[in-house]
Amino acid sequence: MSRTVNLFSSLVGWHQISRYFLDSCSVKILLTFNFLFITFFTTTAQDSNLINTKKDTSDNVEYPNKKEFRERITDPNHYLLTPKQIKKRVKTITLINIGGYSAAMVGLYSAWYKNYPQSSLHSFNDVNEWKGVDKIGHAYSAYAESKASMELWRWTGIGRKKRILIGGLSGAAYQTVIETLDGFSAEWGWSWTDFAANFMGSGLIVGQELAWDEQRIQFKFSFHKKKYTDAALNKRSDNIFGSNGAERFLKDYNSQAYWLSANLKSFFPKSKLPPWLCVSIGTGVEGVFGATNNIGKDEAGNIIFDGTNYKRYRQWYFAPDIDLTKIKTKKKGIKLLLQLANIVKIPLPTLEFGNGKFRMHAFYF
Numbered sequence: 001m002s003r004t005v006n007l008f009s010s011l012v013g014w015h016q017i018s019r020y021f022l023d024s025c026s027v028k029i030l031l032t033f034n035f036l037f038i039t040f041f042t043t044t045a046q047d048s049n050l051i052n053t054k055k056d057t058s059d060n061v062e063y064p065n066k067k068e069f070r071e072r073i074t075d076p077n078h079y080l081l082t083p084k085q086i087k088k089r090v091k092t093i094t095l096i097n098i099g100g101y102s103a104a105m106v107g108l109y110s111a112w113y114k115n116y117p118q119s120s121l122h123s124f125n126d127v128n129e130w131k132g133v134d135k136i137g138h139a140y141s142a143y144a145e146s147k148a149s150m151e152l153w154r155w156t157g158i159g160r161k162k163r164i165l166i167g168g169l170s171g172a173a174y175q176t177v178i179e180t181l182d183g184f185s186a187e188w189g190w191s192w193t194d195f196a197a198n199f200m201g202s203g204l205i206v207g208q209e210l211a212w213d214e215q216r217i218q219f220k221f222s223f224h225k226k227k228y229t230d231a232a233l234n235k236r237s238d239n240i241f242g243s244n245g246a247e248r249f250l251k252d253y254n255s256q257a258y259w260l261s262a263n264l265k266s267f268f269p270k271s272k273l274p275p276w277l278c279v280s281i282g283t284g285v286e287g288v289f290g291a292t293n294n295i296g297k298d299e300a301g302n303i304i305f306d307g308t309n310y311k312r313y314r315q316w317y318f319a320p321d322i323d324l325t326k327i328k329t330k331k332k333g334i335k336l337l338l339q340l341a342n343i344v345k346i347p348l349p350t351l352e353f354g355n356g357k358f359r360m361h362a363f364y365f
Contacts, residue, residue, distance in 0.1 A: 119186040125193075133253045139198070144343045146172070147167075281316070349361065
């Protein structure tokens with residue numbers, strides 16, 4: 001399922017803000033707060049099973065026993081905070097989440113679902129749409145949202161497993177809320193393949209954190225705006241993908257690529273490989289100008305676009321990559337920024353295979 005919006009159009013005027021909520025991907029980023037809001041009732045200020053404290057009589061405040069704490073918390077980026085600090089940060093993040101969640105839900109309902117006919121909960125099968133790249137997009141969205149949420153909760157200082165489960169599953173939980181709203185919309189419906197893709201994305205981050213305390217395989221995204229020599233293709237792309245860069249960025253599947261980037265040093269720790277070096281395998285599509293075919297029709301059923309002469313095919317990419325999280329810095333804020341930036345593939349020399357042919361790119365994004 002795909003609905004687009006110009007993410008930056010809200011900067012033009014307040015009358016355009018509602019358009020921001022028309023894109024499901026953008027809305028999904030905002031509604032990550034849904035699951036985090038629920039954690040307000042379930043997350044305590046500290047993990048008593050992980051933190052052993054000792055009394056500092058100088059200021060009558062309990063501090064973690066750092067030696068045992070470090071043994072129990074293997075994550076090297078964990079924030080060692082006092083119980084009082086943890087409680088304060090949990091409250092801060094919770095208040096931020098409540099505000100964001102509330103604004104997103106009100107905006108989503110008023111700008112999108114309120115304007116479309118509702119129905120009873122129903123499902124539909126969209127497994128064959130867009131050659132599956134939209135499902136990869138669902139998995140990536142859940143991964144990215146979960147990663148951002150997990151780093152947010154890391155800052156609070158809560159225990160490792162809580163941070164992983166609350167943050168790591170929030171992407172899937174959040175997108176499931178959107179999927180449920182789609183299920184009650186007459187225009188769409190509940191998609192089991194979308195639901196599965198959401199949990200695959202969150203599962204990728206949760207599984208690696210539980211097993212390795214790091215993301216050895218990063219899920220990444222890249223984009224380059226397509227411009228065609230055929231005016232009919234440009235017009236068709238404007239109609240279904242959006243007419244500006246922000247909308248194309250969110251929805252033009254022909255311009256997107258999704259990557260799995262593996263850090264070699266993490267898998268071969270005794271090797272002399274640089275710690276930042278990765279190898280990436282990516283995928284995308286070409287010639288896709290409709291969900292299941294390249295035929296466009298108006299409301300009356302008349303054909304307004306016939307692109308059957310354009311072949312729809314999958315593309316594969318192989319390229320080196322850089323793991324930004326391996327850049328050494330003692331600044332926690334910079335580490336967080338590097339973690340978040342690491343969900344985007346850096347343009348580097350790339351080998352492409354598609355439509356039965358190989359092609360080499362000096363730089364591909």
